[in-house]
Amino acid sequence: MNQDRTGDVRTEGYITDGFWSRYIELVRDVVVPYQWEVLNDRVPDAAPSHAIDNFRIAAGEKQGDYYGMVFQDSDVAKWLEAVAYLLRRQPDATLERQADDTIELIARAQQPDGYLNTYYICNTAEPRWSNLCECHELYCAGHMIEAAVAYFEATGKRRLLEVMCRFVEHIDAVFGHEAGQIAGYDGHPEIELALMRLYEVTGNERHLALCRFFVDERGRQPHFYDREWEKRGGTHHDFGAGGDGVQPFMLHDKGYSQAHLPVYEQDRAVGHAVRFVYLCTGMAQLAQHSGDERLMAACRRLWDNMATRQLYVTGGIGAQAPRESFTCDFDLPNDAIYGETCAAIGLMFLARQMLMVETDRRYADVMERSLYNNVLAGMALDGQHFFYVNPLEVDPKVLGDNLVLQHVKPVRQRWFTCACCPPNLARLIASLDRYVVGCADNTAFVHLYIGGDYALPLADGTLRLHQQSELPWGSNVSMTVQADNAVNATLALRIPAWAAGFSLDINGEASDISPGDNGYLSIERQWVDGDRISLSFEMPIRRVYPHRAVRHDAGRVALQRGPLVYCMEQADNGEQLHNMALYQGGTLETAEGSDELEGMTLIRAAAVRDAEADSDSLYRFDSAPMKSECTATFIPYFAWANRGEGEMRVWVREVR
Template sequence: MVKSEKLTNVSYKAVQIRDPFWTKYMNLVRDEVIPYQWGALNDRIEDAAPSHAIQNFRIAAGEAEGEFYGYIFQDSDVAKWLEAVAYSLATSPDLELEKLADETIDLLGKAQQADGYLNTHFSIKYPDRRWVNERDNHETYCAGHLIEAAVAYYETTGKIKLLDIACKLADHIDSIYGAEEGKQRGYPGHQEIELALMRLYEATGVERYLKLSLFFIDERGQEPHYFKLEAEQRAERFGRESLLKEGYYHLYKHNYEYNQSHLPVREQHHAVGHAVRAVYMYAGMTDVAAATQDQTLIDSCKRLWDNVTQRQMYITGGIGSNHDGEAFSFDYDLPNDTAYTETCAAIGLVFWAHRMLHLDPHGKYADVIERALYNGTISGMSLDGKSFFYVNPLEVWPDACKRPDKMHVEPVRQKWFGCACCPPNIARLIASLGQYIYSQSEQTAYVHQYIGSETKLEVAGRSVQLSQQTNYPWDETIELAVSPDRPGEFTVAVRIPGWCEGASVHVNGQAVSVEATLHKGYFAIKREWKAGDIVRIVLPMPVERIYANPNVRVNAGKVALQRGPVVYCLEQADNGAILPDISLPEHAALDVRFEPEVLGGVAVITGEAVRGELFGWDATLYAAKKRSERSVSIKAIPYFAWANRGAGEMQVWIRER
């Protein structure tokens, strides 16, 4: 049995991925997405929404003339691009790309002000309004993404210029905010810097970054409410009429739940408000809880985790069902056709789950990482890496996307967005995939995700090489080679996914009883290992019919199809129009076959279903006679691959009869 113990993460730099599924995505990020996004940041993509992000930095650096363009948080797109570049360089060195990144970093350094401040929107447009509206102005949000990029670039290249820029910026922020006399007792309106400061603390060992992150977390939601005080100060300084002109004023002036500042974080029991802000904050809380071993903060993280994953998460790993505010709604409110489920929110859920896994080693966190990775994150990018979803619904009727309540839903991916947070976010997630596969403790090597890869760990005083070979998620077999530098006893813990029944494990051809030593989702194999030992893991992957809790009312009488970690959907391209008319008999046989020519090579599910006859209704809206029915063949494809064959209907949940 694996006892609860502190895990040490294995860096993305220490993992080499060679996987039939994920290597394609990583190559896509390297070869297509990073260059494409550089073009978008420089406004070179024809018919795409302009970005102007690089030009903003040129203007702030004094290298160009002009006005700031874009959203108030436009700088963050450049930071996330740099972070994705850093991860990509770790696995695929590229001197030209590194040179481009270095030149971009030089530009950022020139744009940074003498006191460490770095934000092109305020440097160019409102130099007199720094730090007056942290509720709305995203100054610490942009700073957080810059800090994350700086840590990643330093870890990959060893170069300190961007890290120095980030430290100078963090030190400036520390001079503005805090409990000390003369500082502002504020905190971010859009959380991000909390987790970024913890990464900076881990990279530098400078304790004030930990203390500042803890301050932002502890101060949130206290009375008197900072955002109210801040607004009163702006009214006094700039005139009360100025508040009415603020972009977020009317929507959020009394809605403190929107940015999770309605209560102190230790008193929060339900996930509310903007979903991305929430999970970024929860990730930062988890980092701080792990560093300080604050039990009240640990308990809060666990309560919020349970609420999100057991009450407010879609089967795809998407979160944030409400398009009004890109927000959580209320427990079990998970509409399919109006789902917002922003790509960034699923990515943020992965970040949080990864931290929870190391705070409290349990397979349920790795299960959620897996669910989001194979479904709700990569659905946000086309198979060619050149178009993106901001919103990831579970049901689409293209004509209905014209309705005011569904206009946020796009039936096809877009080349770029004016608010382009999602494309570079998915690039940095995929490029850093290696960090989600393995962990280690003093006596145990953990395998969290089944991805073809190699790494070396230090376990029980030995250097241990682990190597996975698999065609997961299409194939149910994983071979794990365990090779210590010398024979010795230690534990290898492999995750048995929550969706799997009947898993089997063999070591060097000998069966091992999984049930006897399964603990918190992991099968722990403690033995004397020697070089060349092989663990063969078989995770049976029948097609599963998944049913929703009856409180999820929109899914009453419906079923979803899942095989292994992959959620499936019906698309019009395979099944014709009016998909809601299809019903799946309860005991209908469902078959699986891999189709290498379909959508880049995927396993599809086929079977027989029933639908009503469609003829004879051209001139009739209603009738007192039930339609005759006919048997039809259906094909379901992985949800992540939908909308790669043009606009058409799609649905995850199918009527069952």
């Protein structure tokens, strides 16, 4: 393993950032309270959730039937996890009381043997653990484990942690190779990374061993899915296609759930994008704690294929709507993309975990790209509307009739029947301080330039950093050391790939230190209270060009400034954005946004537009369209669709 491991110790952080504090406050003041109302079915124009009532029914406190997706419990778990991170940031008696009451409800729904899943508790005719391929039992358990760990770390309260440890004991008894046990795994990876988070808190080797079991079992032959389907008589859940006796697609397409091969043999990102990043995150955690270099090598192979062949410029993954999945290398359509918000969030989980094993800029660059673009685009500026799908090209006029694009929405929605993305956004943004820094041995790493106060426990003492950042609009970052005693340590600062250059001052003196092979600039010295580091990045508007194998973007260019990818919107540029092109080498200038975009940096670009043709003919001979010069306006991609419905485009034609 790389010696620069950053996952052995826990850092603490409190974000006070000019850009991100607004979003954390939005999650606290708007998103989490709004989601609480949705979970309790008190928002008239939002899709019903019934998630809290499902627990009441399971606890025997309310009459009625289970309602919602088979994984509806996970919405409650993710809400609880977001609450935990907010409480860790600052006390909130009302929020803590709501969470404690919900935890008690969950505890009352738990069965005497430790089992906990409202779908199967309410639907007693369906046997537990009989359809792991489709029905998300371990997935829901994983999300609730994550919530339990986060709530314990934030408040010190063990109630939910004890509930979930009982459930894990039950799972440990059910799964294995002994007589009467199930040698299988869930169709949706999640339990793996959750068990590793639980292990980090409990130190219980059974939790690590259970994660190892689920990782090692996946993809083995004879295949578990086939044996399970035959055992239950060829029935399927409503995710399947056809009637009973007809195999559901997950049995035909085992790559959909990354179960086509043992994980050690996999080398391409395939299948459902969220499943892929969740599984790889758990694999990397297991490799970190077990020292399994073979497993880590598989993580690197899978990362490299995804990041160099199947990653959108916005940090999104998952190129197609059918099965919300990857397709093949360099197949990156802009309008038919899926780019699920949850997948981008899962990609951040994976990038952070890879950084914990080995500190390399390539992981942090992707984490930053995904955060500022695909992830942030998933939520409107008001915090009450959300994207499930994040396209790079939209024309609302075709969405209603083109069935290939029916998954794409031109504006964000209030809620979803399958509501995984909004609570996932809440827990990610509320826990953002966990992604900024890392440390190992006697080196402190700064991965993201997000203002705040961070405590990094090192071998020679705790190094506390007060970071101020102008990103994403400005280029300057400063860090002030706060230390009771001198600390001999290395401070490693990431130099982003988007930076055209940088300058570094230490206590007012210029430094010519260069980044290492890992893309981090390492400063080794004795740090004392008041030491100050100033870092300034060259942040011009940069033209981004695609790999020649990406056919969808041939002859096109995208614009990026700092970590932000930009797009054109109809609100600024009129209709038929496909008729606009940028001049190669033409002027690119920054401008200030106004109204909904106030405080944002926009881009004005020298462009040309195809003029209206004299003829209405669909096709015509020997008559190229007339062109007129114009100025194209680009806005940050994350901010699109906040000014009403209209066209949008990231990749734009370029002409001489």
